[in-house]
Amino acid sequence: MQNLFDGVKEFNSGDFFEHQKLFEEIGRSQHPHTLFIGCSDSRVVPNLITKTLPGELFVIRNIANIVPMYRESEEFLSTTSAIEYAVKVLNVSNIIVCGHSNCGGCNALYMDNASALEIPHTLKWLELAKNVKEKVTRLKIADPLQREWVTEQLNIVEQMNHLLTFPYIAEKFEKGELNILGWYYLIQTGEVFNYQREDRKFVKIE
Numbered sequence: 483m484q485n486l487f488d489g490v491k492e493f494n495s496g497d498f499f500e501h502q503k504l505f506e507e508i509g510r511s512q513h514p515h516t517l518f519i520g521c522s523d524s525r526v527v528p529n530l531i532t533k534t535l536p537g538e539l540f541v542i543r544n545i546a547n548i549v550p551m552y553r554e555s556e557e558f559l560s561t562t563s564a565i566e567y568a569v570k571v572l573n574v575s576n577i578i579v580c581g582h583s584n585c586g587g588c589n590a591l592y593m594d595n596a597s598a599l600e601i602p603h604t605l606k607w608l609e610l611a612k613n614v615k616e617k618v619t620r621l622k623i624a625d626p627l628q629r630e631w632v633t634e635q636l637n638i639v640e641q642m643n644h645l646l647t648f649p650y651i652a653e654k655f656e657k658g659e660l661n662i663l664g665w666y667y668l669i670q671t672g673e674v675f676n677y678q679r680e681d682r683k684f685v686k687i688e
């Protein structure tokens with residue numbers, strides 16, 4: 483635990499000064515250009531892989547970078563409220579849904595019943611990706627690694643589609659006022675692949 487406290491001290495006495503002027507500028511307001519929806523996975527670091535600074539990305543992270551379908555509700559909706567704030571108040575120009583390799587959330591879609599009993603809330607959350615599991619199952623992919631990658635990538639596309647169930651997102655998207663991007667991040671190589679709608683393919687950003 484001590485390393486966390488040491489980290490703060492090091493930040494205050496070192497790294498902070500590197501961007502001190504920026505921190506002063508953004509101290510009272512933020513104008514992020516992008517809403518980044520990523521997995522909670524510790525290996526996905528949005529600012530690192532986009533080389534962006536504080537103030538640039540508004541970030542939502544949850545299990546398997548999921549976007550619940552739009553609905554009006556009296557419940558406490560974390561992801562939905564953060565999307566609403568980013569699009570309606572902060573007026574972001576881009577939304578990125580970023581999935582990644584070796585995603586535990588996507589793997590949990592195929593969990594056996596005994597293990598599933600331990601994580602009921604995670605499994606409930608993953609019902610929002612059940613279409614993905616159905617599509618992948620129909621493909622009958624024998625190679626486990628390939629099945630993993632296909633699941634992770636189809637999940638990105640599924641969640642991009644869920645974004646369009648939000649009326650105010652669909653409207654801005656159709657008017658060309660909002661970009662919706664799907665990215666696949668390969669942890670071990672650092673490569674990021676961008677989803678091309680026309681060809682339905684992820685193409686390496688280079």
Ligand SMILES: [Zn+2]
Binds near residue numbers: 522546
């Ligand atoms: Zn993940």
